[in-house]
Amino acid sequence: xxxxxxxxxxxxxxxxxxxxxxxxxxxxxxxxxxxxxxxxxxxxxxxxxxxxxxxxxxxxxxxxxxxxxxxxxxxxxxxxxxxxxxxxxxxxxxxxxxxxxxxxxxxxxxxxxxxxxxxxxxxxxxxxxxxxxxxxxxxxxxxxxxxxxxxxxxxxx
Numbered sequence: 001x002x003x004x005x006x007x008x009x010x011x012x013x014x015x016x017x018x019x020x021x022x023x024x025x026x027x028x029x030x031x032x033x034x035x036x037x038x039x040x041x042x043x044x045x046x047x048x049x050x051x052x053x054x055x056x057x058x059x060x061x062x063x064x065x066x067x068x069x070x071x072x073x074x075x076x077x078x079x080x081x082x083x084x085x086x087x088x089x090x091x092x093x094x095x096x097x098x099x100x101x102x103x104x105x106x107x108x109x110x111x112x113x114x115x116x117x118x119x120x121x122x123x124x125x126x127x128x129x130x131x132x133x134x135x136x137x138x139x140x141x142x143x144x145x146x147x148x149x150x151x152x153x154x155x156x157x
Contacts, residue, residue, distance in 0.1 A: 024051040067106055067113050068120055071151075074099040075128030076135065078154065079143055084136055096157075104155045121151050 024031040031051070038046050077096045081088055107114040125147040133140040149157075 020046070020048055024048060063106070063110070063113060064116050067103065067117050068124055070099050070103040070106070071117055071121070071124045072128045072131065074103060074154065075125055075147070076131040078149075078157075079128060079132035080136055083132070083138065083142055087136075100155055100157070107155070117151055121147065 020031075020034060023034060031048070032055075035047060035052060038044075074096060077092050077099070081092055081096065103117075107117055129140055129143045132138070132143060
């Protein structure tokens with residue numbers, strides 16, 4: 001079997017030294033690999049600190065967005081479940097199980113993310129009310145103004 005031709009150059013020269021010039025913009029995954037390799041080799045001075053800082057900040061933002069999104073979905077389905085008992089479905093329950101489980105895992109792994117979830121809980125509940133009202137056709141006033149369950153109660157159900 002012949003090697004597949006590629007239009008991409010190998011970021012690692014035969015000397016084992018990475019050609020980092022523009023690598024982040026050309027191939028982000030290769031850049032990740034290069035950064036990990038440099039760290040493993042304790043070649044701290046060769047790290048691309050500007051892009052590394054940006055990637056780490058973006059990762060934190062991404063984790064926070066994921067927590068907020070899961071929380072909003074879980075709360076909206078919980079509201080639908082509580083306020084439309086005649087419409088309950090396996091799909092709603094499955095969504096709540098998946099979101100609760102994944103959210104619980106994320107929050108148990110990171111006290112920072114747990115604290116963030118507590119911080120945004122009220123605002124996220126308000127957005128979940130809008131989502132639940134849209135999905136059910138019920139007026140937003142149908143739902144309590146403040147969330148009747150705490151984050152811990154929601155995750156424990």
